[in-house]
Amino acid sequence: QSVLTQPPSVSGAPGQRVSISxxxxxxxxxxxxxxxxxxxxxxxxxxxxxxxxNNRPSGVPDRISGSKSGTSASLAITGLQAExxxxxxxxxxxxxxxxxxxxxxxxxxxx
Amino acid sequence: xxxxxxxxxxxxxxGTSLRLSCAASGxxxxxxxMHWVRQAPGKGLEWVALxxxxxxxQYYAASxxxxxxxSRDNSKNTLYLQMNSLRAEDSGVYYCARLGHGDNGDFFDSxxxxxxxxxxx
Numbered sequence: 001q002s003v004l005t006q007p008p009s010v011s012g013a014p015g016q017r018v019s020i021s022x023x024x025x026x027x028x029x030x031x032x033x034x035x036x037x038x039x040x041x042x043x044x045x046x047x048x049x050x051x052x053x054n055n056r057p058s059g060v061p062d063r064i065s066g067s068k069s070g071t072s073a074s075l076a077i078t079g080l081q082a083e084x085x086x087x088x089x090x091x092x093x094x095x096x097x098x099x100x101x102x103x104x105x106x107x108x109x110x111x
Numbered sequence: 112x113x114x115x116x117x118x119x120x121x122x123x124x125x126g127t128s129l130r131l132s133c134a135a136s137g138x139x140x141x142x143x144x145m146h147w148v149r150q151a152p153g154k155g156l157e158w159v160a161l162x163x164x165x166x167x168x169q170y171y172a173a174s175x176x177x178x179x180x181x182s183r184d185n186s187k188n189t190l191y192l193q194m195n196s197l198r199a200e201d202s203g204v205y206y207c208a209r210l211g212h213g214d215n216g217d218f219f220d221s222x223x224x225x226x227x228x229x230x231x232x
Binding site for chain 2: 002032033034036038040043044045046047048051052057089091092093097098099100101102103104105
């Protein structure tokens with residue numbers, strides 16, 4: 001059971017927009033800890049997509065964005081492309097567990 | 112560019128030990144904290160351990176109950192994970208990742224491709 005809850009899957013047609021939610025609690029996201037997002041293709045190295053809620057590392061396109069409010073955060077992908085098909089994870093810190101925690105993961109399918 | 116290459120995985124019996132390594136290149140290794148993260152088959156990512164840049168601090172996921180030890184050799188640009196009393200639930204892909212500092216919580220800014228660990232009788 002993951003501390004951060006994400007929908008198991010989302011899907012969209014090429015060019016569409018999809019959004020992935022990440023719901024936490026008062027000991028992690030709600031406590032003010034930042035949320036970070038990763039893209040993971042099985043068999044490859046996970047890739048940092050968003051850090052500190054809404055910041056993109058160099059090389060990540062601006063059609064990918066993040067936001068945070070209260071005990072939740074969201075990742076949005078606009079102009080969906082075939083290459084976006086992957087698993088996506090949110091991550092934060094939990095003060096009760098005293099450790100880094102990940103979301104349950106969301107599989108994005110491009111129809 | 113940043114390169115992290117894990118090694119040392121394999122198939123082992125329950126109750127035995129294994130040491131994983133992560134060779135780092137493309138950045139000043141001694142200036143960065145480093146993590147281990149794992150992914151069990153069909154499951155999500157799970158943080159395992161963190162070590163400070165100079166090795167002065169180590170932090171672990173509570174679920175490990177003292178069985179794992181993270182260490183580093185800055186002269187060899189290498190990170191280690193000593194895993195003892197292995198259990199079937201320790202099976203999975205183990206990734207090393209570089210620490211990224213945030214004002215309100217750290218993250219993992221570069222990752223290796225992982226090494227597979229299978230614990231089975």
